[in-house]
Amino acid sequence: MKRILFAVAATLLLGLLSGCGYNTMQANEEAVIAAWGNVESAYQRRNDLIPNLVEVVKGYAKHEADTFKAVTEARARVGSMQLSKEAINDPAALSKFQQNQGELSSALSRLMVVAERYPDLKANQNFLDLQKQLEGTENRINVARERYNATVQVFNTSIRTFPNSLTNSLLLHLKRKEPFKAEEGAKVAPKVKF
Amino acid sequence: MSARYTAVILRQFRTLLIAALLSVGLGLPALALEAPALKGRVNDYGGMLSPEAARTLEKQLAAFEQETTTQVVLLTVPSLEGDVIESFAIRVADAWKIGQKDKGNGVMLILAKKERKIRIEVGTGLQGVLPDITAGQIIRNVMAPSLKAGDNDRGIAAGLSAIMDATKGEFKATPADKKTAKKKKNSPYTLFIVLLVVGVVIVAVVGSSSRTAGTLAGGVALPLAAGVGLGAALWKLGLLAVLGAVAGFLISLLMRLFNASGGGGGSGWGGGPTIFYGGGGGGSSSSDDSFSGGGGDFDGGGASDDY
Numbered sequence: 001m002k003r004i005l006f007a008v009a010a011t012l013l014l015g016l017l018s019g020c021g022y023n024t025m026q027a028n029e030e031a032v033i034a035a036w037g038n039v040e041s042a043y044q045r046r047n048d049l050i051p052n053l054v055e056v057v058k059g060y061a062k063h064e065a066d067t068f069k070a071v072t073e074a075r076a077r078v079g080s081m082q083l084s085k086e087a088i089n090d091p092a093a094l095s096k097f098q099q100n101q102g103e104l105s106s107a108l109s110r111l112m113v114v115a116e117r118y119p120d121l122k123a124n125q126n127f128l129d130l131q132k133q134l135e136g137t138e139n140r141i142n143v144a145r146e147r148y149n150a151t152v153q154v155f156n157t158s159i160r161t162f163p164n165s166l167t168n169s170l171l172l173h174l175k176r177k178e179p180f181k182a183e184e185g186a187k188v189a190p191k192v193k194f
Numbered sequence: 195m196s197a198r199y200t201a202v203i204l205r206q207f208r209t210l211l212i213a214a215l216l217s218v219g220l221g222l223p224a225l226a227l228e229a230p231a232l233k234g235r236v237n238d239y240g241g242m243l244s245p246e247a248a249r250t251l252e253k254q255l256a257a258f259e260q261e262t263t264t265q266v267v268l269l270t271v272p273s274l275e276g277d278v279i280e281s282f283a284i285r286v287a288d289a290w291k292i293g294q295k296d297k298g299n300g301v302m303l304i305l306a307k308k309e310r311k312i313r314i315e316v317g318t319g320l321q322g323v324l325p326d327i328t329a330g331q332i333i334r335n336v337m338a339p340s341l342k343a344g345d346n347d348r349g350i351a352a353g354l355s356a357i358m359d360a361t362k363g364e365f366k367a368t369p370a371d372k373k374t375a376k377k378k379k380n381s382p383y384t385l386f387i388v389l390l391v392v393g394v395v396i397v398a399v400v401g402s403s404s405r406t407a408g409t410l411a412g413g414v415a416l417p418l419a420a421g422v423g424l425g426a427a428l429w430k431l432g433l434l435a436v437l438g439a440v441a442g443f444l445i446s447l448l449m450r451l452f453n454a455s456g457g458g459g460g461s462g463w464g465g466g467p468t469i470f471y472g473g474g475g476g477g478s479s480s481s482d483d484s485f486s487g488g489g490g491d492f493d494g495g496g497a498s499d500d501y
Contacts, residue, residue, distance in 0.1 A: 038493070132330030132497045139280045143494030 021164030025174060028155040032177055035148040036088050042141040043078070043101055049137060050075050050108070053130045057111060060121035064114050071111050074104040091178040098180060108134070149179040227277040229289035230269070234485050235259075240270030240307040247347040251354060256485075258358050263367045264299040264320070265292045265488060266357055268350065273308035279498050283315045293317040293490020299365050300490035301357050305350070312337060313498035314357065318491045324360045329497035332356045338501040349501075389419035393438075394445065401446025408449070412442015 293300025298319030340349030393415035401408025416438025
């Protein structure tokens, strides 16, 4: 009789272990971290592009010092904040990151508006190429952010639903991750307008 | 004039609504135009190509994949219906998964007829040879002039061949790739064997009750299996009918001996014939020239422009 009870208890425990979502939650968190990596590299790509872009525009529009300064400063601010992987667990850090990147975005679009005023610049092949690169990068950022949000949603759901929620509160203590919020005055188009 | 203003106001209102929805949701794509079904390498939903051009391009792109494993597909749509081409493109990319898995070597050329927009969406494995700059140049310098002049056939063909030229050197089909491609084509052979086995089982079932029925079943089953599975010629089928009948007779004899010695269970196979016909019909129609994405990855790289 005792043996039967033991067998039943062991089976139940085994079932609980595989059904408790321990592994699922870990896997989901890894997916969030990987998606975050893509977000960061997409933003980094934009950061690397900016000096070239500013250089080319400067060649044609020498008198727009304020605009250049705004872009350079915004870029410096973004560059100075080193985000570790921990940032995805910290809503404040993420919102700071988003704010800084948003400022850089608007500084960049002002730069592009300035560029619009110089027909010679707009005809410059080098500028056209850089513009395409910037557009592509902005689109990559958009895609990476959307995918990040999707993985965050899966992860957050997985730690909040039963029985995973129980396992998490007892064993894993994983925190809810923050998704990206839509930008101020949410623009549908990811591209820089000219 | 006023009609146009109403349209503008309506559009403004729609954008506002989208913005509101966006800020509530998790940045989900607005006014999601659904990804159409992948028909082949040329998906001319916008009706921008002449039938001959579409056929030629389909062949060219198929040959290119044979040679390089790189998948290049064309999609034209009549209208984006308010969607943004970049977000539409990535949605199609996620749905179609053009390019081979782990290589990410897929490229999609997308045209929206009404909005006069082009996008080249480049898979992650090809962004080294086809960077955004090159994609932009292909649109601007290779495609736009012909499209502006109204020569869609030429513009699209030139764009696709520029894409192929740029990506040619990056991946080569290995003998293993070619073998798997060939194996796919030879699938009727395996179909024949499967049909043959099923046929033998049916003959055995039928034959265990009556020798004549078994002979008859054999005479029908063998040529049918050969006809469906291998596409054998008619005169061969006649010969096979005789052969099958003999085999059916022998199997029936064997089954009788088997049953007499006490082995039962033949009656459980009653559902056989329907499986036989159903399986044969389905297999022959779908094993032909089908095309699907290989699981390629996209990250939003590429370029778009108006024409």
